[in-house]
Amino acid sequence: MTPRHTLCTKCALGLLCALALNLPAQAGLPVSTTNIALPTPSATSSYKPDTVVPNGVLVKFGSTLSAQNMMPTLNSMASSVKQINRSGLTLVKLTPGTETISSAMATFRAMPGVISVQPNFIYHSTALSNDPEIGQQWALKNTGQTVSNATYATSNPGTPGDDIDAESAWQYQSDCSSVTVAVVDTGINYTQQDLVNSMWNGGTQYPHHGYDFVDNDNDPYPTTGDELHGTHVAGIIGAEGNNGIEGSGVCQKASIMSIRSLDATGGTTATVTQGIYFAVDHGAKIINLSLGGTGSLDQAFSDAITYAQSKGVLVVVAAGNGDSNGKGLDVDQTPFYPCAFPQDNLICVAALDQSFQLASFSNYGATSVDVGAPGTNILSTFAGPTLTTDFSSGWTASLGTSTGWGYGKTTSGIPILVNPVDYGKSNYAPSTDDRIWTDFTFAPGTQHVALNYYLQGRMATGDYLNSGVAVGSNTDPFGSSGTQLQHETDTLSSPAAAYPIDQCAGKTCSIGFQLTSTPVSAGDTGPLIAFFELNTVATNTHEMGIENGTSMAAPVVSGIAALLMASDPAASDIDVVQAIKNSGIPVPTLSGVTTTGKAVNAMRALANLHLSVTGLVDQAGTAGQPLSVTFSISGLNALAVSASSSNTSVLANTAITGQNSCTQTGGCTLQLLPAMGGTSMIYVTVSDTFGQQATGSFLLTVPSSGGGGSMNWTFLLVLAVILAAGQWRRRGLES
Incomplete structure (x- = not known):
């Protein structure tokens, strides 16, 4: 890691x-359906053992009666039969040694009352699997995990489910290339x-x-x-x-x-x-x-x-x-x-x-x-890579006074480097040349290095806080081979920008701080240094x-x-x-x-982007004559379809139930029976499992049977059941 x-x-x-x-x-991982293309089964097809469940097929019967009529045949072929809720499918587990999957499918296709038969395919997760740090990326999936090395303390750990639900989305789309x-x-x-x-x-x-x-x-x-x-x-x-x-x-x-x-x-x-x-x-x-x-x-x-x-x-x-x-x-x-x-x-x-x-x-x-x-x-x-330190070990001190550099932590646990040791209680001493440094090694492939740190405190005018760097191991950054970076007196503040020290790329460098004071200095608070970091750019990194x-x-x-x-x-x-x-x-x-x-x-x-009702066009009808209106719905998880009118209610039994095949993406038909002349706006709404809705509309015009006068334009929707119209068309990303 x-x-x-x-x-x-x-x-x-x-x-x-x-x-x-x-x-x-990662609890259960999703099936990625982005690139799945289900094969069309045929009587002669053969299936690899790792692509389908052995000894099992899924059969859809035309009615409950059809299934009952098949029971003698089912009993001779199957070791178990199980209804799959809502899908209308029956899972038939074949008796070992009686039928292959392909031959069983051919047998079922030849039976009257069978709508479809297919293997019970096996799928494997491909979206979230082998990225070792994925469990720390709470934005993608929040399990209430504690994020390691967090820099924002509030809500860590967080609330399970407070995320963008990437795992579900990746079942439909994970490739944005x-x-x-x-x-x-x-x-x-x-x-x-x-x-x-x-x-x-x-x-x-x-x-x-x-x-x-x-x-x-x-x-x-x-x-x-x-x-x-x-x-x-x-x-x-x-x-x-x-x-x-x-x-x-x-x-x-x-x-x-x-x-x-x-x-x-x-x-x-x-x-x-x-x-x-x-x-x-x-x-x-x-x-x-x-x-x-x-x-x-x-x-x-x-x-x-x-x-x-x-x-x-x-x-x-x-x-x-x-x-x-x-x-x-x-x-x-x-x-x-x-x-x-x-x-x-x-x-x-x-x-x-x-x-x-x-x-x-x-x-x-x-x-x-x-x-x-x-x-x-x-x-x-x-x-x-980013290199940092808690100042507690590996630092070489060259002290000019007994009140030199010390390290510790704030009340919140942030590592700090201070001078004097009793920072905040007394001032640093006069005639001081206190130096402290440590070594950092930058791996081959490092191209750029930058030093950054937080600085606060105060120096008496004419006294200085310096930072510096020298290439080499245990080399005084403030000696003849060193390079001075910050040189500051009076009120101390963090560098306006990180100091580039590319001379350290791929090498070992000594990096440190120096406090100098004059013989007549009265001293002052001195420096406090925190958040010490060396940020780098490196080729082929995976940081x-x-x-x-x-x-x-x-x-x-x-x-x-x-x-x-x-x-x-x-x-x-x-x-x-x-x-x-x-x-x-x-x-x-x-x-x-x-x-x-x-x-x-x-x-x-x-789901919102793909939820739609399309294909509705204005219609002309005749009072007392049935009218069929075709349209299409789409959605990743469309749940129900309903119809309503601008000037009359839709009967309660027109609502589409979950058992109707039009709850899936495809072509649908709305059956209307206008009662009398007039015009009305008809609304068709599809909803999904998230409670989102998409609505389409069309204008229905029914000529009056007589001439002139005021007319009640109300009509009755006596049969407004959405029916399947032919084969479902797969649009967009359908599960």
């Missing part, structure tokens, strides 16, 4: 933020083992799967060790699943276009909008923007979103991670862009924790933020790590959108937006603070 490394954003006050990455802005998703972000490590097969093929013009608008070249690879954000986002969308490597994305197969519009410090209107135009012009159907910022309306940015809208491209954006103290803001009051843009092809996403509570850092907005998605303790791909933020929630929705578009290539961006918004799970914490009040759900969104 690969260690999961953590990174968190630190608040300006104290050390207990650990919330969000701010950028400027037909839909290109552009990640406009920092660079993506496209050599990452869980991403290498998930990248967009840009051909000879874009051999590195996208474009870099920061450095203006065609290689959007991270250029510093702390450019991990884009790689993490990409893995949430489409880390390859079921490949035995770490975890999975929402899509188990994907086509991710890498657009480097940000470096580790952020991006600009120019770099971000260029990325959007490039993505649209090169075939992306979804753009993920896990970025944003407050301020005035950026018209150029809005125009880029509108351009995507004009080309039918869906844009998913992060709601934002609150203020400098990690407290979520109301986007309606404090606009955060692009979330606050109004285009209808845009979905803005808030972050939820493991119990579907709004994360404390997440922005919200009753008219700006649309849905919530998992955004805390999200385990996904990293660009390379994963945990992040928090609306930056992580947005790609969950991008992945769901890709599943929907892959499952129905004819669906428009607006179709997918509406399916995601309408199908979510109502969540109290989102009520009144988002446009929908819902958490996204992949399975319900797929």
Whole structure:
């Protein structure tokens, strides 16, 4: 198991933020039916033992009477007979040595009253199987597990079932490779083992799967060790699943276009909008923007979103991670862009924790933020290993006073390095040159290294806190061969950006801190250092790590959108937006603070997109004459069909029961008997097991038998039973 490394954003006050990455802005496993094609049985067909249940066939009889008439034959062939509820099938277990499956099927087909006969096929799970870290990815399946190395303490463990129901969705669609998703972000490590097969093929013009608008070249690879954000986002969308490597994305197969519009410090209107135009012009159907910022309306940015809208491209954006103290803001009051843009092809996403509570850092907005998605303790791909320390061992100290460096932990358990040892109780001493360092070894294949840490405290004017690095083992970073990184006096603050130390790539380096004070110094509080991390980019890595933020929630929705578009290539961006918004799970914490009040759900969104009533056309009838109206229904799990009229009630016995074959996808017939002349709108509704509905309608016109005068246009629906019409047509993704 690969260690999961953590990174968190630190608040300006104290050390207990650990919330969000701010950028400027398995119990039973499912059967995957995505590629299943059932064979058409024939009398001469033979079946491999591992594809069908031995000595068993499934028979559908025309009626109960037909089955009773068959009992003598059944008794001679079968060791047991079992009715399968609701399906209308009978499971016949053959007596060993009497019939083969093929010969038994031929025997049954020759019998009057038999509608169909088939083998009892065997299926194996293919969606969630051998990714070793999948159990830690609570967003995909929340079992109430405790996420290891979590950086967001609330709701860990969480509430079972508070997830996107990826496991159910993968039974219908897990391959999104037909839909290109552009990640406009920092660079993506496209050599990452869980991403290498998930990248967009840009051909000879874009051999590195996208474009870099920061450095203006065609290689959007991270250029510093702390450019991990884009790689993490990409893995949430489409880390390859079921490949035995770490975890999975929402899509188990994907086509991710890498657009480097940000470096580790952020991006600009120019770099971000260029990325959007490039993505649209090169075939992306979804753009993920896990970025944003407050301020005035950026018209150029809005125009880029509108351009995507004009080309039918869906844009998913992060709601934002609150203020400098990690407290979520109301986007309606404090606009955060692009979330606050109004285009209808845009979905803005808030972050939820493991119990579907709004994360404390997440922005919200009753008219700006649309849905919530998992955004805390999200385990996904990293660009390379992250090295860290608890300061407790391996550090070499060269102390100029007796009040030098010490280590410990905060009340919340965060490791810290301080000077003086009794930090907060006394000041450091004058005439001090206190140095401390330790060695870190970076494996072959490491390309970039970046040092990051949190710093607070105060130095007297003229006294300094330094950080430094030296190549080599146990080498003083502040000696002649070292390189000084930070050099700060007065109020101490964290580095504005991580320090690139690529000279350490593939080598051993000594990294440490130094406190110097003048002979006349009165001293001061001194430094407190925490959250020490060395982030890397490495080729062919399979590292994963945990992040928090609306930056992580947005790609969950991008992945769901890709599943929907892959499952129905004819669906428009607006179709997918509406399916995601309408199908979510109502969540109290989102009520009144988002446009929908819902958490996204992949399975319900797929079902919503595919649920439909089609083929209804306006009809002309004659009073007293039966009228047959044909139409089709579709849905992943359609449950019932009903009909109603604008000016008369449908009789109670017209409701379609679960025993009627029209509860499955296929062609149906509505039988009407108009009672008298007039017009009426007829509504036909199909519902699914989630309570979702789709309705179609048509106008029925019945001429009056007499001339002139006022007419009661009411008619009776005396026979409104939905009947099967021919063979069912498999549409979309039918189970």
